[in-house]
Amino acid sequence: MSPPDAAASIRWPERFEPQRAPVHVSNQLFIAAPPARVWSWLVREPLWPTWYDNAHVDWSPQRGHNTDLVLGSVFHWRTFGIAIESCVREYQPCERIAWDANGFGVNAYHAWLLQPQEGGCLVLTEESQYGWGARLLNFLMPHRMDVGHALWLKSLGIQSQRGFPPPL
Numbered sequence: 001m002s003p004p005d006a007a008a009s010i011r012w013p014e015r016f017e018p019q020r021a022p023v024h025v026s027n028q029l030f031i032a033a034p035p036a037r038v039w040s041w042l043v044r045e046p047l048w049p050t051w052y053d054n055a056h057v058d059w060s061p062q063r064g065h066n067t068d069l070v071l072g073s074v075f076h077w078r079t080f081g082i083a084i085e086s087c088v089r090e091y092q093p094c095e096r097i098a099w100d101a102n103g104f105g106v107n108a109y110h111a112w113l114l115q116p117q118e119g120g121c122l123v124l125t126e127e128s129q130y131g132w133g134a135r136l137l138n139f140l141m142p143h144r145m146d147v148g149h150a151l152w153l154k155s156l157g158i159q160s161q162r163g164f165p166p167p168l
Contacts, residue, residue, distance in 0.1 A: 009113075010098070010126055011090060016109035021128035023138045025145045029153040032120040033160035039094045039114060041156055043069040044165045045077070052155045054079050054148050067168040069097065080148065082106055082133065105133020123156065125149055 048055035098111035
């Protein structure tokens with residue numbers, strides 16, 4: 001399985017380019033489901049805790065009545081034990097989404113790419129982090145983010161293969 005082509009590469013804010021960031025992880029997985037179905041689970045943030053154990057939605061999203069993430073959505077959640085405020089910074093339906101993540105000791109940028117392939121799609125997720133908390137956790141548990149993102153991808157694949165998410 002090859003990585004997404006250059007045209008589908010992540011559009012990093014300069015500060016978060018992988019070669020600059022002290023903490024960076026990249027994971028990918030082929031999911032045997034169409035991109036639209038994978039996308040529908042990825043952007044339905046209120047349902048993340050039902051299928052990904054490392055996501056806990058603490059507060060109602062501050063985006064009116066929209067239950068799915070869109071460009072500019074602000075959402076509050078917990079991941080890796082840290083309360084995070086995120087804002088969607090990039091959004092192209094069924095292709096790419098990226099959000100920032102700001103919490104105690106952590107400033108991050110998390111991007112997702114979906115690339116159609118025969119029989120499904122290749123999903124790439126990458127995250128770059130700054131902050132004393134990010135560095136400390138990476139030092140103490142150097143593989144935690146890689147393992148967490150691999151689980152997120154695996155769980156996303158399982159849900160996507162079952163069908164579209166239920167309405168909220």
